[in-house]
Amino acid sequence: MERYSPAAEKNKGPILEVLRERLAPTARVLEVGSGAGQHALHFTEALPTLRWQPTEHPAVLPALASNLATAGRVAILPPLVLDLAADSWPTGPFDAVYAANVMHIVSVSxxxxxLRGAASVLGAGGQLLLYGPYRFEGAFTTESNAEFDQWLKARDPASGVRDFEAVAAVAEAVGLVLEDNRAMPSNNQLLCFRREARA
Ligand SMILES: C[S@@+](CC[C@H](N)C(=O)[O-])C[C@H]1O[C@@H](n2cnc3c(N)ncnc32)[C@H](O)[C@@H]1O
Known part of the structure; x- marks a missing residue:
């Protein structure tokens, strides 16, 4: 598998348990920043009636497409390009948008x-599920997350562990209401938002 992520392998089990609770069996899910496709493969193996739409930045799409083609999983749609910088999203509506370990990799904007794109492609009552580390009231939850933030910024100054409150405020402004802020293993959170009905 190209671009294999040991972290994705470790966190896929605990995330699956939350998806089991929150997603309808036939939910249409749009994944942002699918990486190697490990989460798409794991979740659709356990929940084979989901319709999972993986996406990636154009630079990573070929590796993702190659990994997914090998598996030939019916529940996984052919992966699409989604570059957050280009702001062109697949046509919805989707029942859920899922992004793991993307918010701290990309810039604040x-x-x-x-958040804006997710709100635009979710149907009323749809969910945005964001997995990753966050800071709360300006503080890291652990020393290891503070060190991770330093490591990220040395690599790319625009990246970094985001403030939960800032993310939740922007989400609310675009019509995404926070339903759950769930602590996950390895000092991560799963932030679960629900799309309000449009006026
Ligand atoms: C840390 S990886 C997470 C991959 C996967 N979700 C996982 O949990 O293993 C971050 C992902 O964000 C993607 N990414 C970075 N910039 C992006 C952009 N501008 N638009 C869409 N995805 C982007 C990267 O290609 C990468 O796959």
């Missing part, structure tokens, strides 16, 4: 583009 691209993170906001993710």
């Amino acid at each position: 691209l993170g906001e583009a993710l």
Whole structure:
């Protein structure tokens, strides 16, 4: 598998348990930043009636497409390009938008583009599920997350662990109401938002 992520392998089990609770069996899910496709493969193996739409930045799409083609999973649609910087999203509506470990990789403005784009493609009552580390009231939840933030910024100064409150405020402004802020293993959170009905 190209671009295999050990972290994705470790967190896929606990995330699946939350998806089981929150997603209808035939939910149409749009994944942003699918990476190697490990989450798409794991979740659709356990929940084979989902319709999972993986996406990636154009630079990563070929590796993702190659990994997914090998598996030939019916529940996974052919992966599409989604570059948050280009702001062109697949046509919805989707029942859920899922992004794992993307908010701290992209800049603050691209993170906001993710929230806006998710709100635009979700049907009323649809969910945005964001997995990753966050800061709360300006503080890291652990020393290891503070070190991770330093490591991210040394690599790309525009990246970094985001403030939960800032993400939740932008989400609310675009019509996404926070329903759950769930602590997950390895000092991560799963933020679960629900799309309000449009006026
Ligand atoms: C840390 S990886 C997470 C991959 C996967 N979701 C996982 O949990 O293993 C972050 C992902 O964000 C994607 N990404 C970075 N910039 C992006 C952009 N502008 N638009 C869409 N995806 C982007 C990267 O290609 C990468 O696959």
